[in-house]
Amino acid sequence: MKPAETENGGTVPARRRLAPAERTPQILAAALEEFAERGYAGASMAAAAARAGVTKGLIYHYFPGKADLFKAVVRSCVQPVFNEAERLIAAFEGPKAELLRGLIELAYDRVATERRERILFKLILAEADRFPELAAFYNAEVLSRALALVGGVLRAGAASGEFRPAAAEAAGLAPVLMAPAIMASIWQMMLGEGRSPNLAAMRKAHVDLVLQGLVQARAPGQGAPAA
Amino acid sequence: MKPAETENGGTVPARRRLAPAERTPQILAAALEEFAERGYAGASMAAAAARAGVTKGLIYHYFPGKADLFKAVVRSCVQPVFNEAERLIAAFEGPKAELLRGLIELAYDRVATERRERILFKLILAEADRFPELAAFYNAEVLSRALALVGGVLRAGAASGEFRPAAAEAAGLAPVLMAPAIMASIWQMMLGEGRSPNLAAMRKAHVDLVLQGLVQARAPGQGAPAA
Amino acid sequence: MKPAETENGGTVPARRRLAPAERTPQILAAALEEFAERGYAGASMAAAAARAGVTKGLIYHYFPGKADLFKAVVRSCVQPVFNEAERLIAAFEGPKAELLRGLIELAYDRVATERRERILFKLILAEADRFPELAAFYNAEVLSRALALVGGVLRAGAASGEFRPAAAEAAGLAPVLMAPAIMASIWQMMLGEGRSPNLAAMRKAHVDLVLQGLVQARAPGQGAPAA
Amino acid sequence: MKPAETENGGTVPARRRLAPAERTPQILAAALEEFAERGYAGASMAAAAARAGVTKGLIYHYFPGKADLFKAVVRSCVQPVFNEAERLIAAFEGPKAELLRGLIELAYDRVATERRERILFKLILAEADRFPELAAFYNAEVLSRALALVGGVLRAGAASGEFRPAAAEAAGLAPVLMAPAIMASIWQMMLGEGRSPNLAAMRKAHVDLVLQGLVQARAPGQGAPAA
DNA sequence: AATGAATGAGAATTCATTCAT
């Protein structure tokens, strides 16, 4: 029953001793799956342990309790994602409109592919009441950073004359620009890929609207470039 | 043994026997509060009963189980909300741009005031996996109707030459237009009024962006009206 | 498996619905046994439930938790015992020396017969740190009352000239008089009947010592009455 | 991986390798604290280890298990105490009444100062059921020796004519004489210093009672010596 | 219609103990 031979003759991996540096991400990944599927209250420590291929006891060896595990999961998931995004943006050079379009398209692409992030966002939203620290964390580490980035692009574009001057003033513009991509993600989660508003169509319309609405009409006919 | 005559001769108010037509909404309202505060898995039937001032047993007298109660709560809550919005829109006459602006502003106003709807949305989102019917229901009763309305306005505006022709074609435009108002609502839930992106600023920037991006530039100087 | 027929053809009592007035003492009695045998920390709610022939859940229906159950057990056990003792003493008439002897002998007799009280005392002692309220309760409801009674007898005896005047003054005399009987009880618990100091011998020596030490030597040769 | 060289070149003190002769008392002392505070069942090996500044694993290196650790603790604590007491008594010379008074006062003094012994006694009492060997140990190593000592003094006093002849016969007298001091200790534990019967008063009354009750009335008026 | 006694299947968490390192 322990390292026991299974029917296929294979050997069960047999709970090996592992360095914490290996075990920790293993547990975090398993816990993410569990939380994502069942929500915080619905998730069970036993199930998370089983997913990780360890026992409940070991989870408590690594994390003081369910709440801490949850926070650790969120942190471990959000941070690298965002760091990456920030790096990409910092490296960009070229016209601001192009950058803005690039950002929007990047957001939609992530939504289309990264199931993890969608789920995480849902979790944070759903549990924000019970974990105010989580909401604060999201605000500081995700939303504020994103708004700052977009806001910076807007101001830069306004300063260079590319965007209408209003772009720089409107404090509310950055969240308005980001919102459709996030909503696209949420609808995908709620309704599934088939039933939610079409991702590609939204992306195209979004880029189109934004560039039309922001870019200074220097000369007539300067349309928005196709996506 | 409990109700009836106490020693002092007074009558204990005691949970009155009530007609189902009175009891049901009482229970549903209490259950909404409970689900909203704790989520589906976190909610307890006993707590919902206590909020309603009845006992667990009675809830099972009215609803077969927790899942059914949840569905009933959601259904009972969504319907009236949308009917109202639809009526307002149908009655509108005037330029399409004005109508569109009115719709956007209406959405933001609802967000600012209607706690119920925010909660509902969060619940459906969080539990969509476990209650696919609920998501479908939301899609049919809320999202699709909203998209159809906005889409209609867009097509009408394009047909009348008020909006750029692209407005009519882009299937993705309607959701893009609605998204910021919904996200504003979500942020409010997650972060609280103080920390989330400013509602009024978003509304103004949103209207501004949309009108700038959509309205056909017939003559120079036709800017977006202030909110 | 529910009201199921056992092999002997008998019917398992099948958990009947009982009035709280019947169930409560049932549970308290079972819990007393469990706590007595295992101590507070060692006792298990499941075991207590099993002893009572009910499920864990029901215990939580009646008591909020382990600590509350424990307190309820102690309270339910100590109160009636002491009331009884107090009544007996109040009714006594005759020479104080006789009363004192009677009290001492009563104490030893209780020790010999009342397993409950021994256990209770041990429990309170062992858990006094964790349940200060329990210690306070013991102090108020048991020790103080007992000391007051004995002290009253001593003062009365001193006033009537039966006892040496010192008897009335010494605040410490009452506890000294009571202590041997209590210790006899404790030793019985710890060591079992066979190995602990002989109860009858202690009783005799105790009475002898006390009467010799207290009674005013009116005339030479007035020895202590035999036990 | 942990001890050795840190970046600053300093050496982390790190749990030194210690000779068993040094480690053992360290662990025993820590375990005593833990058992004293939490009782046997409530005590945790991990906590005991932490108190000793070592890890669980090491405790199992020194003791086979929790029960053995407990016994070792008790033994290590009781033995020296008692040896000391025995030595003191053996060295005494003078009138038996004086010796008896000295013993009684010694007992009360210990009670006032030695927290350890009180706790130990409580532990043995509380766990006697689960560790019959412990009770046997207490009986052999503590109670019997104490009774023998006191009994010896009583017989010697009776033989010399100092005490009433009954003192030598009564097998129950020795425990009766010891009991109040022990109870004083117990009450102190249960109720705290402030609320329990006054120690000094008990001591005085105890000595007074015993000497009055035991010492042969050679001539009328021979009162008890003051404490 | 309404109560609340009773159940049973988990839930999180703790902990003595083992053992690879």
Add this chain to the structure above:
DNA sequence: AATGAATGAATTCTCATTCAT
């Protein structure tokens, strides 16, 4: 000698659900 990763069983407590009253 010493650590701490890992286990597994037990423990307290919760809760949806049933049903006698």
